Amino acid sequence: MASFVGGCLFCLLPSLLLLLLSxxxxxxxxxxxxxxxxxxxxxxxxxPTALSKYLLRHCSSLARPRLxxxxxxxxxxxxxxxxxxxxxxxxxxxxxDHLLLRDGGIVALDWAVGTRLGEAVGxxxxxxxxxxxxxALGCFTSTSPVLLLIPQxxxxxxxxxxxxxxxxxxxxxxxxxxxARGTAGCPLTTARLTEFGDPADLEQSVAYVHSRHPSSVLVxxxxxxxxxxxxxxxxxxxxxxxLTAAAAISPVLLGQLWFETAMPPIYRWGVLxxxxxxxxxxxxxxxxxxxxxxxLRCTSLRVFEETLSCSxxxxxQRPPSPPISSLDPELSSGFHSPRxxxxxxxxxxGERAHPAKDWDSYWERNEPLRDVDExxxxxxxxxxxxxxxxxxxSTLPLTLFQSNPHFLLALTDGGGHCGFTLEGRGGETxxxxxxxxxxxxxxxxxSAVLEYFRVTADFLKGEERKGASSCxxxxxxxxxxxxxxxxxxxxxxPARRRRATTMRRPRLQSTEESSMGEEEEKFTWKxxxxx
Numbered sequence: 001m002a003s004f005v006g007g008c009l010f011c012l013l014p015s016l017l018l019l020l021l022s023x024x025x026x027x028x029x030x031x032x033x034x035x036x037x038x039x040x041x042x043x044x045x046x047x048p049t050a051l052s053k054y055l056l057r058h059c060s061s062l063a064r065p066r067l068x069x070x071x072x073x074x075x076x077x078x079x080x081x082x083x084x085x086x087x088x089x090x091x092x093x094x095x096x097d098h099l100l101l102r103d104g105g106i107v108a109l110d111w112a113v114g115t116r117l118g119e120a121v122g123x124x125x126x127x128x129x130x131x132x133x134x135x136a137l138g139c140f141t142s143t144s145p146v147l148l149l150i151p152q153x154x155x156x157x158x159x160x161x162x163x164x165x166x167x168x169x170x171x172x173x174x175x176x177x178x179x180a181r182g183t184a185g186c187p188l189t190t191a192r193l194t195e196f197g198d199p200a201d202l203e204q205s206v207a208y209v210h211s212r213h214p215s216s217v218l219v220x221x222x223x224x225x226x227x228x229x230x231x232x233x234x235x236x237x238x239x240x241x242x243l244t245a246a247a248a249i250s251p252v253l254l255g256q257l258w259f260e261t262a263m264p265p266i267y268r269w270g271v272l273x274x275x276x277x278x279x280x281x282x283x284x285x286x287x288x289x290x291x292x293x294x295x296l297r298c299t300s301l302r303v304f305e306e307t308l309s310c311s312x313x314x315x316x317q318r319p320p321s322p323p324i325s326s327l328d329p330e331l332s333s334g335f336h337s338p339r340x341x342x343x344x345x346x347x348x349x350g351e352r353a354h355p356a357k358d359w360d361s362y363w364e365r366n367e368p369l370r371d372v373d374e375x376x377x378x379x380x381x382x383x384x385x386x387x388x389x390x391x392x393x394s395t396l397p398l399t400l401f402q403s404n405p406h407f408l409l410a411l412t413d414g415g416g417h418c419g420f421t422l423e424g425r426g427g428e429t430x431x432x433x434x435x436x437x438x439x440x441x442x443x444x445x446x447s448a449v450l451e452y453f454r455v456t457a458d459f460l461k462g463e464e465r466k467g468a469s470s471c472x473x474x475x476x477x478x479x480x481x482x483x484x485x486x487x488x489x490x491x492x493x494p495a496r497r498r499r500a501t502t503m504r505r506p507r508l509q510s511t512e513e514s515s516m517g518e519e520e521e522k523f524t525w526k527x528x529x530x531x
Contacts, residue, residue: 047402047403055452055459068422083417094111096108097109105190105192115169143213145174147174147221149165151178153228160418168450173450181193191285195366196305197255198352202233206218206220223249228255231253244457246377246379248382253381255363255368257395267388271301276295276304310361311354312358372404375404378408380409382415420443422443
């Protein structure tokens with residue numbers, strides 16, 4: 001009899017535990033503990049400058065993220081949701097520009113023109129809410145700012161990026177999406193793909209976007225591995241960049257480490273399938289220059305990238321001769337340029353006209369942070385500790401953010417890869433801005449990035465007024481009006497190539513605390529001319 005009663009109690013034990021748990025959750029103190037655990041504020045790791053302190057005071061999204069708790073806050077659920085499904089995926093409408101590059105390649109620029117729900121007038125509604133003096137949404141001119149979006153390196157628009165596009169349109173931005181050659185339906189007209197950290201195509205695209213909106217502030221946001229070309233562009237162009245500010249959501253800061261770190265199988269096979277599908281479309285075209293069959297059999301991202309970009313893993317064949325043209329006597333002189341490029345194009349591309357010799361030399365010219373000391377615009381990086389697609393958070397180059405005044409890191413405990421789902425949804429409002437603006441609930445990184453652009457523009461505008469009577473170079477806030485005129489002739493010239501710096505594999509510190517409590521160093525936000 002006693003054993004029978006004991007067995008019954010043992011069977012009822014799970015139900016009793018669930019009952020006790022439900023009763024505990026009704027206790028106010030326990031509920032308060034859970035809310036505190038689910039809404040940890042991000043750590044802003046940066047050098048103590050005037051801009052960083054200004055952001056902490058005025059950028060409320062960085063202080064109160066209210067990230068979702070489990071189960072919606074699970075990193076894999078957030079990551080898969082942001083990559084595979086979203087609420088605005090089928091409503092956005094774009095018009096496409098095909099940009100012909102100097103080597104004969106083509107990239108696509110998708111301009112967001114509205115939605116199927118009739119929200120094309122959203123920009124006009126937001127433009128009416130101007131700041132005093134006729135300035136729109138924290139900009140330096142009365143024209144709307146331009147937001148350039150850079151997708152993942154494997155291409156395509158994820159629902160996460162579409163949601164950011166939708167929210168930016170509602171806040172008055174002109175939104176344009178950059179698609180690398182051979183991705184997102186963009187035709188491939190050359191036998192070369194964009195390398196991970198090659199900013200040449202993005203550089204020409206930014207110059208074109210600036211020519212379309214010469215009086216607008218231009219800012220950029222990269223998603224995931226798309227940060228490779230954005231950070232490379234900022235480093236190679238230095239103070240000649242047209243960008244006023246930039247942001248990177250779940251960025252790949254150390255490219256070689258990312259390719260060499262094992263990714264969970266479900267994500268690795270998904271990325272490989274996407275890239276192999278793109279390569280298989282042009283199988284016959286690439287057989288002349290690389291071992292396509294080996295690339296399609298690869299089971300790791302590193303081997304796939306090495307097969308595509310390194311001569312040590314490609315077929316050793318004589319490069320094809322360029323087409324004979326009666327218009328250019330150099331082309332009819334029997335000159336054999338690499339990859340069939342014209343001599344002038346091969347000269348403009350420099351070392352990138354040839355495939356990298358091996359894996360290490362590939363990263364000497366493609367590591368995103370190789371020219372980090374040349375970056376001349378503020379860059380906000382948003383990362384989470386539980387990102388399943390990136391290396392562990394302990395590998396983040398914290399010394400970069402603690403020593404370089406242009407880089408800021410918002411590090412959260414949760415969020416997944418490009419997830420950062422908010423706990424609440426709905427039409428809440430947020431005070432503390434000029435007027436009352438709607439906040440799109442559902443993704444914290446989007447609200448934080450857009451508010452960061454607005455606050456940074458306000459800060460730079462104030463610095464411009466302070467330094468208007470001082471001597472020296474123009475301020476950082478004059479990007480939209482003067483940078484284009486100063487570098488009109490140099491922007492299309494090949495950027496000076498430099499070897500990799502020590503930022504490829506930085507020595508990490510054990511502490512992750514920001515040094516915001518230290519004495520603020522003197523740093524003025526003026527452009528240092530490096531070009």
